[in-house]
Amino acid sequence: MEVVKALEVVEPAFIQEPQHRPKQGVKPAEGIPLIDLSGAISNSSPETLKKVAREVGNACKEWGFFQVINHGVPAETLKKLESARNKFFSLPLEEKRKVRRAETNFLGYYEHEFTKNVRDWNEHYDISLIERYPFPASPDVNDTTMVDYFNRWPENPPEFREACEEFLRETEKLAFKLLELIALSLGLPGNRFNGYFKDQTSFIRLNYYPQCPNPDLALGIGRHKDGNVLTVLAQGEVSGLEVSRKTDGKWIAVKPIPNAYTINIGNMMQVWTNEIYESVEHRVTGNSETERYSALFSLNPSHYVTMKPLEELTIDENPPKYREFNYGKFTAFRKLSNFKKLNAENIQVEHFRI
Ligand SMILES: O=C(O)CCC(=O)C(=O)O
Numbered sequence: 001m002e003v004v005k006a007l008e009v010v011e012p013a014f015i016q017e018p019q020h021r022p023k024q025g026v027k028p029a030e031g032i033p034l035i036d037l038s039g040a041i042s043n044s045s046p047e048t049l050k051k052v053a054r055e056v057g058n059a060c061k062e063w064g065f066f067q068v069i070n071h072g073v074p075a076e077t078l079k080k081l082e083s084a085r086n087k088f089f090s091l092p093l094e095e096k097r098k099v100r101r102a103e104t105n106f107l108g109y110y111e112h113e114f115t116k117n118v119r120d121w122n123e124h125y126d127i128s129l130i131e132r133y134p135f136p137a138s139p140d141v142n143d144t145t146m147v148d149y150f151n152r153w154p155e156n157p158p159e160f161r162e163a164c165e166e167f168l169r170e171t172e173k174l175a176f177k178l179l180e181l182i183a184l185s186l187g188l189p190g191n192r193f194n195g196y197f198k199d200q201t202s203f204i205r206l207n208y209y210p211q212c213p214n215p216d217l218a219l220g221i222g223r224h225k226d227g228n229v230l231t232v233l234a235q236g237e238v239s240g241l242e243v244s245r246k247t248d249g250k251w252i253a254v255k256p257i258p259n260a261y262t263i264n265i266g267n268m269m270q271v272w273t274n275e276i277y278e279s280v281e282h283r284v285t286g287n288s289e290t291e292r293y294s295a296l297f298s299l300n301p302s303h304y305v306t307m308k309p310l311e312e313l314t315i316d317e318n319p320p321k322y323r324e325f326n327y328g329k330f331t332a333f334r335k336l337s338n339f340k341k342l343n344a345e346n347i348q349v350e351h352f353r354i
């Protein structure tokens with residue numbers, strides 16, 4: 001990417017179709033809910049928990065996106081992670097490439113990602129909560145070969161691993177608290193979803209968006225919906241995240257709030273809830289003046305989970321909207337299409353819609 005930057009103009013692979021190019025100066029919107037989780041984190045009464053769950057439920061329904069404060073993740077944990085992350089991304093490219101992702105193990109550093117076949121102006125690093133686990137080798141449903149996914153750890157900075165492991169532990173707790181609140185908001189037992197995470201494939205992603213010479217043409221990450229259950233995102237202080245507003249599809253900037261986490265519903269929650277809660281498209285714009293960093297926890301089920309709408313939520317008036325599919329195969333396809341430019345259309349959860 002260094003070479004590209006020196007040219008002061010982005011390569012054609014990064015250029016978005018005119019209709020997907022970002023408008024400059026999108027104002028942060030009012031209305032993205034901000035939820036105080038203190039009532040759900042401390043030993044609260046069932047009534048308090050239900051009250052917070054209702055707020056979460058409304059935010060999931062109306063926006064698919066919300067921010068949380070008093071979430072229980074220590075500020076110090078994020079600080080340590082941010083410092084280690086920024087040091088890692090400032091290493092020379094050949095150093096970072098030593099822990100580069102491969103087609104047989106998608107964990108690690110990557111600087112060549114595609115979203116919907118257009119390259120992102122982004123470098124990132126994926127680290128799994130479980131150190132090593134089996135995953136389908138290919139998206140082909142007839143291929144039963146499994147490969148091992150395992151974490152790649154860099155030599156530098158030396159504190160990187162510990163900082164990541166602490167962030168993984170703390171954001172996992174928050175993700176499961178949100179999962180409980182979402183279950184309660186749907187009138188389900190708080191632990192209704194837990195069985196799908198026995199061998200969870202959750203990971204953290206550290207994002208780095210270098211300064212971009214053409215934020216009018218390229219995006220940090222192109223428009224997409226997260227293919228997971230939910231995302232817990234530390235946006236950092238530089239804006240850039242935009243969400244497609246459910247009411248009119250307009251791109252809305254999500255304002256960074258110090259110490260808050262931004263939460264969004266992923267495709268798998270959309271399937272489980274039979275679209276009572278929908279995952280919403282979002283993107284990250286480029287910035288010619290400053291670099292941007294973010295960090296997120298992606299909550300993902302065990303690879304062998306069969307995805308389908310929950311029976312409790314599919315009543316006569318709301319019959320199942322999705323056919324069954326295997327989570328691991330779905331994800332193997334998505335990861336492959338992010339890894340390299342494919343001729344085939346990128347698979348989306350909509351392909352399983354009845
Ligand atoms: O960097 C951000 O603010 C969001 C990143 C994102 O949407 C993703 O990595 O899926």
Ligand SMILES: [Fe+2]
Pocket residue numbers: 224225226282
């Ligand atoms: Fe995303």
